[in-house]
Amino acid sequence: MINLLRVCTVMLLLITASNGMRTGDRRTLPSQGIVPDEVTAVKIAEAVFPPIFGTDEVAKCLPYHAQLKDGFWTVYGTLKPGARGGTPQMTIQKKDGKVIEVWHSQ
Secondary structure, eight states, X not given: OHHHHXXXXXXXXXXXXXXXXXTTOTTOOXXXXXXXXXXXXXXXXXXXXXXXXXXXXXXXXXXXXXXXXXXXXXXEOOOOTTOOSOOEEEEEEXXXXXXXXXXXXX
């Protein structure tokens, strides 16, 4: 009986300790943010744009670039010389990766 109690106590301690060591804790974000650089911001946009604007429209505006200002990335496409219209664009929050706005420029 005492051995069973010891085993249960050890198991409970291991479970409690492992729960406290989770690396995926929702409250802790990386200090550099979820979207730390232009490459990451562009990859997010290139994944989000096709279902909204269509694969052909997204491909016409390659390459995409991003600028960081006040903690927000603005991702935009490249308008080819002589082309009319605009490009898909997106605003992404650096700290948590939240997509704030998606639009097509004119």
